[in-house]
Amino acid sequence: MPKRSSLASSPARFLLSALVMLALGGCQTTSLEDITGALGGKSETAGRADPKPDMDALRERYRAKPSDPNVALEYGMALRETGQRAQAVAVMEQAVLAHPSNKALLAGYGRALADSGNFQQAFDVLSRAHTPEDPDWRILSAQGAALDQLGRNEEAQQYYSAALKIVPEEPQVLSNLGLSYMLQNNLPRAEETLRRAYERNRADSRVRANLALVVGLQGKQAEAETIVKADLPPDQAAAKVTALRQLLAKKQQRADK
Numbered sequence: 206m207p208k209r210s211s212l213a214s215s216p217a218r219f220l221l222s223a224l225v226m227l228a229l230g231g232c233q234t235t236s237l238e239d240i241t242g243a244l245g246g247k248s249e250t251a252g253r254a255d256p257k258p259d260m261d262a263l264r265e266r267y268r269a270k271p272s273d274p275n276v277a278l279e280y281g282m283a284l285r286e287t288g289q290r291a292q293a294v295a296v297m298e299q300a301v302l303a304h305p306s307n308k309a310l311l312a313g314y315g316r317a318l319a320d321s322g323n324f325q326q327a328f329d330v331l332s333r334a335h336t337p338e339d340p341d342w343r344i345l346s347a348q349g350a351a352l353d354q355l356g357r358n359e360e361a362q363q364y365y366s367a368a369l370k371i372v373p374e375e376p377q378v379l380s381n382l383g384l385s386y387m388l389q390n391n392l393p394r395a396e397e398t399l400r401r402a403y404e405r406n407r408a409d410s411r412v413r414a415n416l417a418l419v420v421g422l423q424g425k426q427a428e429a430e431t432i433v434k435a436d437l438p439p440d441q442a443a444a445k446v447t448a449l450r451q452l453l454a455k456k457q458q459r460a461d462k
Contacts, residue, residue: 258287263283266279267280271299278297278313290320297310308334312344315327319351328355331347331348345367346381349364361381362385362386376402380399383398383415384399393423399415399416414433417433417449421452426450430450
């Protein structure tokens with residue numbers, strides 16, 4: 206049996222949770238998709254933020270039409286965006302029970318499960334959200350992200366490869382693939398892959414965070430700091446650099462033990 210990477214299991218969880226802090230500046234209502242961009246299809250662009258959903262209005266719409274799949278999906282997505290993970294799972298589960306063949310609901314339910322840490326169940330549900338005859342690259346990438354969380358990195362990379370056949374050089378998928386290589390401790394390959402993602406989407410802070418960490422883990426801290434603070438206001442740049450330094454220091458402490 207091949208030896209598991211030194212970055213697998215609990216150290217991997219440490220890196221993934223730390224990447225949340227690095228990418229999003231300490232926000233506490235984060236999820237797997239916030240690290241990699243894999244699960245929700247949303248991406249961060251410079252100088253532009255998505256408006257917060259009107260939760261009161263969505264809640265009333267859902268109460269008025271709980272069996273409407275579109276309303277349930279919109280409400281479930283809004284719950285995820287606002288960090289209400291358990292509620293999102295409950296809403297999406299009920300919607301899927303009522304509409305078991307609705308691919309959009311299955312995808313939303315799988316993403317909500319992944320947010321809540323139910324990665325194996327998330328993978329299984331996402332597998333029902335598309336077919337080999339009609340594959341969805343976003344779901345393939347999300348399945349890969351779930352497998353990475355389960356420590357099944359080689360399997361995850363097969364899903365990313367399948368996604369890249371549909372959308373060659375897609376930054377979200379490349380970023381996830383690079384992170385997967387990093388979790389295997391294959392830092393040179395992780396860096397090469399993440400640089401490809403970064404060249405195609407310099408504005409996404411998650412891509413920058415992944416690349417900066419991989420570069421920093423190879424001892425190139427000055428370059429890592431330049432990457433992580435790119436195009437940011439001075440105060441945000443300083444916060445990102447501080448988070449990166451703390452992350453690299455913690456990683457070194459763990460390596461020394």
